[in-house]
Amino acid sequence: MTTARYRTIWVSDIHLGTRGCQAGALLEFLDAHDCEYLYLVGDIIDFWRLKRTPHWTQLHSDVIRKVLSRARGGTIVTLIPGNHDEYLRRFCDLPLGNIMVTREAVHRTADGRLLLVVHGDEFDSITRCHRWLALTGDVGYDVLLVLNRWFNRARRLLGLPYWSLSAYVKGRVKRAVSFITAFESALTHEASRRGLQGVVCGHIHRAEQRDVGGILYCNTGDWVESCTALAERTDGTLELLSLAQPRTDHLPRARRREPAVAVLETSGARS
Numbered sequence: 001m002t003t004a005r006y007r008t009i010w011v012s013d014i015h016l017g018t019r020g021c022q023a024g025a026l027l028e029f030l031d032a033h034d035c036e037y038l039y040l041v042g043d044i045i046d047f048w049r050l051k052r053t054p055h056w057t058q059l060h061s062d063v064i065r066k067v068l069s070r071a072r073g074g075t076i077v078t079l080i081p082g083n084h085d086e087y088l089r090r091f092c093d094l095p096l097g098n099i100m101v102t103r104e105a106v107h108r109t110a111d112g113r114l115l116l117v118v119h120g121d122e123f124d125s126i127t128r129c130h131r132w133l134a135l136t137g138d139v140g141y142d143v144l145l146v147l148n149r150w151f152n153r154a155r156r157l158l159g160l161p162y163w164s165l166s167a168y169v170k171g172r173v174k175r176a177v178s179f180i181t182a183f184e185s186a187l188t189h190e191a192s193r194r195g196l197q198g199v200v201c202g203h204i205h206r207a208e209q210r211d212v213g214g215i216l217y218c219n220t221g222d223w224v225e226s227c228t229a230l231a232e233r234t235d236g237t238l239e240l241l242s243l244a245q246p247r248t249d250h251l252p253r254a255r256r257r258e259p260a261v262a263v264l265e266t267s268g269a270r271s
């Protein structure tokens with residue numbers, strides 16, 4: 001397998017410890033992509049779910065092992081805890097081996113742009129004001145993921161490609177309340193207030209790279225449904241990477257196809 005070299009890779013919302021986590025797909029992605037800087041932008045381990053209905057397979061352990069071995073091999077790893085792994089926030093600003101745990105970071109791209117890197121839940125009016133609502137939504141989302149799995153099994157039998165029902169419903173519901181727009185503008189406003197050129201976040205499980213009021217807004221997506229990551233090339237160009245077809249962990253390794261990595265969007269260096 002050829003390995004693509006990038007300067008930086010950002011991944012978020014892996015949700016290790018849950019049934020929905022696409023740990024196998026992430027391992028294949030990490031094997032195929034090398035980088036100097038690796039940012040884990042929150043919700044890496046889902047402690048909320050681990051307390052109630054833990055689901056932890058060898059692949060979940062392998063993801064942690066892979067990150068640790070990357071750090072040992074010289075990759076500069078930064079872990080920014082999210083709301084599902086807020087437990088790790090108590091370790092912020094402690095250098096743990098080769099891994100820096102921090103509430104937020106500022107990344108300087110190769111072409112000199114400064115990007116605020118945060119998970120994003122602190123800018124989400126739903127999780128900030130109504131934690132109970134976020135937790136309830138979390139259970140509903142579980143049900144949706146099970147439905148999604150059955151739905152796609154049926155589609156596979158009919159020879160139809162994978163289609164994310166849960167991403168569709170989530171997209172519809174959240175769009176309806178202008179949730180995403182409010183989230184994007186809160187984050188870009190914060191980057192602008194600090195004199196930075198952009199922001200990289202996760203949290204809402206929706207990969208995006210676009211200009212919002214003159215500030216670059218990047219969302220890394222997630223490793224539950226979309227299997228996406230943000231990457232910086234050596235010249236500072238940013239692009240969203242996606243596994244063309246998300247796979248599920250219940251399939252034996254041999255049956256899984258090679259990941260077809262597609263570049264979703266590219267943003268050139270801004271002067």
Ligand SMILES: [Mn+2]
Nearest residue numbers: 043082083203
């Ligand atoms: Mn989150």
